Amino acid sequence: MPFEWFVALRYLREGRIQTVLILLGVSTGVGVIIFLSALITGLQSRLIESTLGSQAHVVVRPPEEMPRLLHEGRVEGTDPAAVARNLAPGDEALAVRLEKPAQRLRSINQWPQVMRDIEQVRGVTDVSPLVAGSAFVTRGEASRSVALRGIDPERFRRIIDMPEHMAAGTFRVQGTEAVIGTGLATDLGVRVGDRIRVLTAGDRADIFTISGIFDLENKGVNDSWVLVSLKSAQNLLDLAGGISAIEARVDRIFTAETIARAVARRTGLVAESWMAINGQLLVGLRSQSSSSTMIQAFVVVAVALGIASVLVVWVVQKNREIGILRAFGTTRGQVLRVFLIQGLLLGAAGWVVGVGIGTVLSYIFAGLATNPDGTPTFPVNLSWQLFAGTLVMALGVGLLSATAPARRAAGLDPAEAIHHG
Amino acid sequence: MAERMPAGTGSGQPVVLLEGVTRDYGRDVVTRVLKGVDLRLAAGEFTALVGPSGSGKSTLLNLVGLLDRATSGRVCLEGVDTAGLDDTALTRLRGRSIGFVFQFHHLLPAFTALENVMLPGIARDGRPSDALRRKAEEMLDRMGMSDRLRYKPGQLSGGQQQRVAIARALCLGPRLILADEPTGNLDTAAGAQVFELLRRINREERAAFLVVTHDQHIADRCDRVVELVDGSIVSEHAPPPA
Numbered sequence: 073m074p075f076e077w078f079v080a081l082r083y084l085r086e087g088r089i090q091t092v093l094i095l096l097g098v099s100t101g102v103g104v105i106i107f108l109s110a111l112i113t114g115l116q117s118r119l120i121e122s123t124l125g126s127q128a129h130v131v132v133r134p135p136e137e138m139p140r141l142l143h144e145g146r147v148e149g150t151d152p153a154a155v156a157r158n159l160a161p162g163d164e165a166l167a168v169r170l171e172k173p174a175q176r177l178r179s180i181n182q183w184p185q186v187m188r189d190i191e192q193v194r195g196v197t198d199v200s201p202l203v204a205g206s207a208f209v210t211r212g213e214a215s216r217s218v219a220l221r222g223i224d225p226e227r228f229r230r231i232i233d234m235p236e237h238m239a240a241g242t243f244r245v246q247g248t249e250a251v252i253g254t255g256l257a258t259d260l261g262v263r264v265g266d267r268i269r270v271l272t273a274g275d276r277a278d279i280f281t282i283s284g285i286f287d288l289e290n291k292g293v294n295d296s297w298v299l300v301s302l303k304s305a306q307n308l309l310d311l312a313g314g315i316s317a318i319e320a321r322v323d324r325i326f327t328a329e330t331i332a333r334a335v336a337r338r339t340g341l342v343a344e345s346w347m348a349i350n351g352q353l354l355v356g357l358r359s360q361s362s363s364s365t366m367i368q369a370f371v372v373v374a375v376a377l378g379i380a381s382v383l384v385v386w387v388v389q390k391n392r393e394i395g396i397l398r399a400f401g402t403t404r405g406q407v408l409r410v411f412l413i414q415g416l417l418l419g420a421a422g423w424v425v426g427v428g429i430g431t432v433l434s435y436i437f438a439g440l441a442t443n444p445d446g447t448p449t450f451p452v453n454l455s456w457q458l459f460a461g462t463l464v465m466a467l468g469v470g471l472l473s474a475t476a477p478a479r480r481a482a483g484l485d486p487a488e489a490i491h492h493g
Numbered sequence: 494m495a496e497r498m499p500a501g502t503g504s505g506q507p508v509v510l511l512e513g514v515t516r517d518y519g520r521d522v523v524t525r526v527l528k529g530v531d532l533r534l535a536a537g538e539f540t541a542l543v544g545p546s547g548s549g550k551s552t553l554l555n556l557v558g559l560l561d562r563a564t565s566g567r568v569c570l571e572g573v574d575t576a577g578l579d580d581t582a583l584t585r586l587r588g589r590s591i592g593f594v595f596q597f598h599h600l601l602p603a604f605t606a607l608e609n610v611m612l613p614g615i616a617r618d619g620r621p622s623d624a625l626r627r628k629a630e631e632m633l634d635r636m637g638m639s640d641r642l643r644y645k646p647g648q649l650s651g652g653q654q655q656r657v658a659i660a661r662a663l664c665l666g667p668r669l670i671l672a673d674e675p676t677g678n679l680d681t682a683a684g685a686q687v688f689e690l691l692r693r694i695n696r697e698e699r700a701a702f703l704v705v706t707h708d709q710h711i712a713d714r715c716d717r718v719v720e721l722v723d724g725s726i727v728s729e730h731a732p733p734p735a
Contacts, residue, residue: 075615086603396599399560400613400661401588403581487560490599491551
């Protein structure tokens, strides 16, 4: 075993109280960070999962129609409108009225080609066409306003995993089959195999057989979505051969905004990411992450100060021994490394204990409260990245906090240290 | 009789050579602790350094032991002028050429007797070796400590601790042994034993010894006595024949 490791390990073994104190500090810090991170990332994952469970990562639409000029005319100074605008008699002004038009349902031009273009954008994994519009569903006396969505089922299931969320029946929208949410099914009192009538604003109507009922764990979606085939929706919404939007899925969800911008540049269409659509959620997640990072930073600083102060006392106690080691030919570099290795070892050992503490705490907390389906109310997310990150942190803190004491030890004047301790 | 002649005036390369060495302390108020000391220590010579407290003995010992640097003058060890050496080179030279025996043994309490003896070698080589272990065991055996190899300093008597400290000083075969009141903390019997041990090693190893002592009996049994008063060597003489 190299000299520095030999001495460092022996000092750690002999200085039991100091070693235990430092280990307690490091392991508590690592444990708290692991627990906090696991809890917060778990909660965030759950939140994002439930949000994106019923939403595409990026939605591409045709650009909004531009405002158009509705009225143009001259205003004389004596007109009441001119008086109201402080115009003197004889003055003239040009009166213009711009009005933003109601956005009608428009198709994306040459959408098969646009879809292929979007698929080429780096990070996009799947794309799916969508024909979406408002409609009414009636069944007997009951009538509900719904969001009619015409889809290509094979593509759509890669955007939202529908088969996974079927509460009854199957996810199939061939011909005049429709899939509706649990909320709407309850409202209308329908079951799989029942028929519903879908009526759109253009007085177009069709009868659909319910092939499946889904539960996407989102009340708004469960109450309003009616999924039909692309062709049926095109007919009902008067969009023959066209589609109103393209939905895309990306490989890394937090790159959705960047990808949306790339898609917009490439296609000239409007592309919105889930991050833009759920701005409030994102602000909440970011605030949560920031406060967690701040707490972790304070924990790291507290642990580092703790290690450094105990090691400084240690060095003072060992002044004479360091002087003797120096007298017998131990170089400053070797002394420096002895204390740095101690810092590293304390960091590593503290990490091992801390991982245990953090993991046990996380599981205890996750088991405290559960949802009706048995899943934890506070899910925890213990990942290898978290463990690796805290290992790097513990080693870094150990090394960094040992630096000042190690430099002090290496800088000792051996003659002074031997004679005065 | 020639053995007891002062070697400081002898010819050949001395183990230690000090020429006009001074050592000042303080910045605003400068105190000159050593005032132009000349000293030669030859191989195999056993020299006592005596003088009243505050005369500069410890400072001189630190300079000879390369634990401190002179303000002016030359300090040469085995022909190497140490003024030009950086701290690492000085440390390596010290570890290779000098063995220290302190009044309070200064063994490291966390290590066993054997490990204490091996430590200078481990520091020099970077790691322990079987050869080093055998050498350390042999040195402890010569000190009559072969049955205490695994004992920690706290489990040994004062005399035993000093024997381990001597074994540690000798383990790497240094050309110079510096002993600062090696018997000062021991009772008469243990002190006499330790001194005899040092003398025997001096004869067997032919290393130069510089022993700081207040004990006249010890000084009288050395080859040469160097007396330091107020930072200057005032006399160098062979002790009177016993």
